[in-house]
Amino acid sequence: MAHRPKNTVLLETASIDRDSFEPAYAQLANILRQNMVEGLLRPGSQLPSEAQLVERYGVSAMTVRRAINILVDQGVVTAEQGRGTFVKPVTLSAATFQLGQLENLFGNREGTNVQLLETRIVAADERVARKLAIHEGKRTIYMRRLLWNDNEPAFYHREYLIYDPTRPIVEAELEVTALQQLFSGTSEARSETGITSSLLKHGEISMEATLLDEEEARLLKVLQPMAAFCFEHLFYDFDDKPVSWGWFIGRADRLRFTTQVGLINA
């Protein structure tokens, strides 16, 4: 308090509306973010201390705390114990791309369906055996599917599945709808019939940019050479055993991931 010559941060006079539908902590978080948007709080500058915010906005310390925690979680400020809370500068590394942005492709919309190209039992070669943690030569289910959207092929999916009659995952995966559910993210925690999703515990997904080979280009109805996104996936069941290894390949001219960094208005 004694020394605040130039550091006097002048915050907006906006206040908390107690009759609002929006909870106080959310309002305060938005007020603070708005201060950043308007340039009153610039990157590197220190936010008013929690005690100051309590006094200024007439809310309890816990409410202030929660508002600031939201901003911390959103990555726009950093709170350092004993020092203060500071506005973070913009960095490229903060950019995140979500696969869920493809939901518009595989939502509940009409014109989206899955075409099963092939299903057959194949012996696992060295690569498949290693990925699925089984012995080489053991039988696996190999599936090829084409995911259509608006009468255009959008994704070509190849997948190796553990072959085990006692595993219910196999039956479920054959359902074409299961794939769509996995993509569209209709969690439906309400229903206990999670089909595929509820039998998968976790998975690893990696994204690459590749060239389409002849077969892929033909199925996706494009001419070579053509760039593509390739999503390799490896899913595990609740025993932490791999059950599915495969790739989604989508034509690059239909796919684009967008994100925002820095201060977003809302």
Next chain:
Amino acid sequence: MAHRPKNTVLLETASIDRDSFEPAYAQLANILRQNMVEGLLRPGSQLPSEAQLVERYGVSAMTVRRAINILVDQGVVTAEQGRGTFVKPVTLSAATFQLGQLENLFGNREGTNVQLLETRIVAADERVARKLAIHEGKRTIYMRRLLWNDNEPAFYHREYLIYDPTRPIVEAELEVTALQQLFSGTSEARSETGITSSLLKHGEISMEATLLDEEEARLLKVLQPMAAFCFEHLFYDFDDKPVSWGWFIGRADRLRFTTQVGLINA
């Protein structure tokens, strides 16, 4: 761990360690997540109510609340007022890829540097003018840079910058280090000298898979045809005016984004 009636939700007997370095709310969140990992709490199933958790683990309601909020933020459970809190199933759409995963390429490591290929003043064509919200024909700074990593070209960067002597952004952007800072995400909220980053308020970044053209392939020292990641970016200053439009192009065989969906151990 003897056998019990199946419908009884049996949570682990793990308890909160009050002498631990880890705060109680974090411990509880981890205990609950561990229950999911072990299959005691499966997707779709309901977590014990907050009141039950208070009694079982001997913590306050606020602590339980915070633990559950963490799980909600992490996207592994959904809390529905009046009904309960439920474990979410795994969905592909939850997969997120962070640009910050490239930090190992552009961190503080040795062998990482930026080569300025060209800087010149060019008149904005229709496309540039529209992106940067300036009049066609107005002067802009066009820069081409090559980002090296371990004596190999990793990214080719082209950028159009607003040309305005009154804007400090121009001077700062010429610093080759600024680019690295933007990538490596060394926020350094401590220092008020944010250089480039602190002058940028926000930006839009989109990711595409493309084919390298002749010039790009030559600079990145690869043969065509070659797939590549292309990150188009548009950055704004604190007046919400565009200041930088450009593309980072990286060879696909050196770039891979990985992510996890579902339950992560830690």
Next chain:
DNA sequence: GTTATACACTTATATATATAAGTTTACAAG
């Protein structure tokens, strides 16, 4: 059988209070 109500649950929000712990500054001791 249908409807309305009351009750028992759930999560959501908010306050007041206390303690712990990290950081910086000021100041006295050497």
Next chain:
DNA sequence: CTTGTAAACTTATATATATAAGTGTATAAC
């Protein structure tokens, strides 16, 4: 000058308590 310490800040954690609001069920009234 350096060093040690105390004080005054900061955020972090935790409890206890109260109220609000959504959901589902049992029950009484019609």
